[in-house]
Amino acid sequence: MSVQVSTPAKRPTGEILFALVFVSVGAAGLLAAGSIPIPPSETGIGPRAFPYIVCSMLVLVGTGIVAQVFRGKVGHAEESEDLDVTAKTDWLALAKLVGFVVLHIFLIEPAGWPVAAAVLFSGAAWTLEARPLWKAVIISVLLALVLQYVFGGLLGVSLPPGPLLEGVPFLHG
Amino acid sequence: MLLEGFSTALQPVYLLYALGGVFVGTAVGVLPGIGPAMTVALLMPITYSLDPAAALIVFAGIYYGGMYGGSTTSILLNTPGESSSIVTALEGNKMAKAGRGAAALATAAIGSFVAGTIATVLLTFLAPVVAELAVGLGPVDYVALMVVAFLTVGALLGASVLRGLASLALGLFIGMIGIDDSTAQQRFTFDNPTLVDGIDMVLVAVGLFALGEALYVASKLRHGPVEVIPVSKGKNAWLSKEDWKRSWKPWLRGTFIGFPIGTVPAGGADVSTFLSYAAERKLAKGPNKAQFGKGAIEGVAGPEAANNAAAAGVLVPLLTLGIPTTATAAMMLTAFQRYQIQPGPLLFENQGALVWTLIASLYVGNLMLLVLNLPLVGLWVKILQIPRPYLYSGILVFAALGAFSVNFAAADVGILLVVGILGYFMRRYGYPVAPMVVAMILGPMFEVQLRRSLQLSQNDPTALFSSPFAVVVYASMALIFVGSWWLRRRQSALEAAPVKEELSV
Incomplete structure (x- = not known):
């Protein structure tokens, strides 16, 4: 939530990997959600529905970001006080x-x-x-x-x- | 009712707490890189042993103090850390460079006071009315309100829609870890005892805001001395008659732009500062207009007032509906919950005494802010000059302290570290962190209401659109999205305008 500046184009490997973290958390969540026990008395959508929705969202959005990065739309690193944006990551x-x-x-x-x-x-x-x-x-x-x-x-x-x-x-x- | 609140808040001990809260809040808020949300998160441990009333009073002080501290930073350092201060930096920093830093700080302080006070009066009258209306809302209506809050916070406010939504989804995911509220089943705990109780909100907030920021700055630290623009002293530095004349209208306009925008249960309190700035710029005439971009006092007075009024406005949905719409509000809600205070329509009935104490202390805190800030500018400048290695080391220690004192478990500091590393990469790759914080606290409530509505309708999803209120909410959401698209176009047009002017000359 701060001023956005464009960073010089770099290999976006790191960015793709980070987006894949979202995808894999979502995928792992989808697998794990299947084993959440549902009490027999449950009449509503149960404790699994919301995990399925959220994890699917993680997978979809993460994939979308990967696609965006591949098409050259990389994220803009956040700016901050005390930050030398031109410096290499230490x-x-x-x-x-x-x-x-x-x-x-x-x-x-x-x-x-x-x-x-x-x-x-x-x-x-x-x-x-x-x-x-x-x-x-x-x-x-x-x-x-x-x-x-x-x-x-x-x-x-x-x-x-x-x-x-x-x-x-x-x-x- | 309010008088009872005042009678509590005005007890000498509580006045001292208010003073302490405002002072600490401002001092921490002044620190570069620390926004209001982080101020509240970092200072949570200091209230752990206080009684609820005292804690609320301290928080009211921290809330306003942190807000004001941020604007001091942006006036004296430029490069603001949070979006609500960006606009203040536009003109405020130019004023400071022209030797009018004291005037900029003064109009910000007085404007914050005026706006904060008027907005708190409005809050006093509006909140009980909204709470009464909100009693009639059903689960379907809450689902609608929260969908709007999610989408506005996640998709609308960042530079990248997908990254905002990713942050949102991750927050929702973390919010699910632990025991399901409706069926008491464990979810995503992997039988790990640390995870069964869920991941504490404080750990995530402090990790994302404090640790993430410290790591991010450390990775690209600008070495060398800190350049703070000196605040000139003397008669000319203070607000002149002319300055007063130019400031009071923007203060009032800012208030009436900020408060309604803050009150809407949707993200976007920051928008009010942009709107106020645009309005002042448009309304300025003659030589004053030419000053915009070079240090126009209206451009500090209006947005600062709008910012504070919005901050008070945000408390309306927070207190009456239990819906936080900013990261700072999410932190306030976390603080309330620690004291078993559950904001919502019944809050004013069930815990009236406490709420009115909180509202009364907002008045008190506002006044203290004014009394404290003008004489202490010198101290804030000193704080800004803390050598950066010490500053960020101190932030690390404080973050670790905050995390440890949640449950007095060293494992929690481990969770803090993991979240901090996540926060580092989110900053590095341009993911906004605020949606994650809001989603984490709103997610579990959303799920409860969603399941309740579907249970009532025997799992018929069309029931989600069955109440007229919900339909109105969804329709306004569509309007908000169209409006924001229009605003964004206007804003980019505004930013492009100076270039055009230069070209035409």
Whole structure:
């Protein structure tokens, strides 16, 4: 929902693959919908009808997009503040960010939310080339502690403080 | 009734909540790349432990604050993130570049206040009437209304009809995961305990809006310093008598363009800003007309007023019919549902006290917005200057916090990540994300009403056209589509116009 700009023509392989994701979700849904149990008391169209409609729509619309792309009507990438539209996609940065979110997920339970959050923030800041790095790390620790205090302590959202901070009373919900 | 609402909303504690909501809403809304829908989604955790009245008050503040924050960004940075701010950027950014940023912000703030207040008054009188009428609507009528909402949000508003519909269908699909409302059967859960309860709306919204946007920006981040146009201080910067004279009519016109458009239970609240801009441009005379495209104050005053009036208007179908027509409204509905508040015709009867508190806090929030925003412009400028690596890292952390605090399950952050990656590719290939959010929340309600109508008619599909109301709704939908086609042609003609003028000179 933003200003649309035309991107320079590229090989639309990625775009076709993405449209095929819609098609395959729809196709898988059509297969899976057949095994939704229908209670014997059902007198209406039942729990399968709407899945069939929606999944068919996914298949049809996805196929339509593939056809459009083949005819040269590619999508217009969204514009945004802070975006260099002419830059090449930095896949490495994306992979790093996804990696840090995954790391964050696995750290929440054993290490506590503040540690996981600090790791996510410093990792992301490092990926996005924040300089100097030590500053980003300090900010991440402060941010994590402030968020833990505000949400865990003040607002009563039960974020696990983790073994490191277990003993600090004001960080608890 | 409204007075009772005020007596709640005006308690000192609740006033403080309203102030906090407006402040946080504006501060987050100012952040580049964060639209109002994302502001509401990201800030949902801060209300989890509040009582319903306090939470609603905070949300009213966030709703208006996020809206206003967006216009500040577009005036001072150009390149707006959401479509409702595009028009503001047209003239507002030119004004800022000409050293009149403070005047642009002031006319936006006062216009938002005027429009917001008038629209809230209209809402106060209109909503109970609509609710009373809506009690008489049957499932067939709801099906018709929701079909219109789906098609307008999905097909009408994006640049590509098919991509809008794909986004819509995916939202409907995700909405089906979990337990079927009518028969309690599991659908598409693959016996996975995380999926049995369905995928939480907050995860999808935060994933699509916050994580998707952060990933998308990260993939093509513009490095280097952030250029924010400085806001000049001093006497000349503020609204002059001339500015007031030129602003008040656009404020009022914007209000009366925005409110009706927001009230219609169909997508397209953003259209009001375009319409208001076109109207102001047409009505301007003499030297003022020549200023359009170079920083005409009418071009900020009108659309800003229209935007806020539409935002209040959107609450009419949301509160009385339970139908959200914008992504932001869908987020508000999600927030309501967390507090077991089910918007719909019976809302005013069943939970009158809460609704009137909400409406009263809309008045309060509007006033606070005005009081808060003019003196705090300096702070918003500082927020705009946050170095981008920190900004987007912070958005990631906040998104993860929001996702985790839904159920305190780390697996939810995993779902967030999957949706975020989806949101990244949707942005990359030009799929609008708003239809998905609206479809996800409206889909299950639609299915219930559809099945109910068919059950009543012994599965006779022609019954869907049996009520006169539904027929009228479908007919107006056809009209809307013809009208939008006409508008689109006009809009492209408008955009082409300056070129022609240059040619003729």
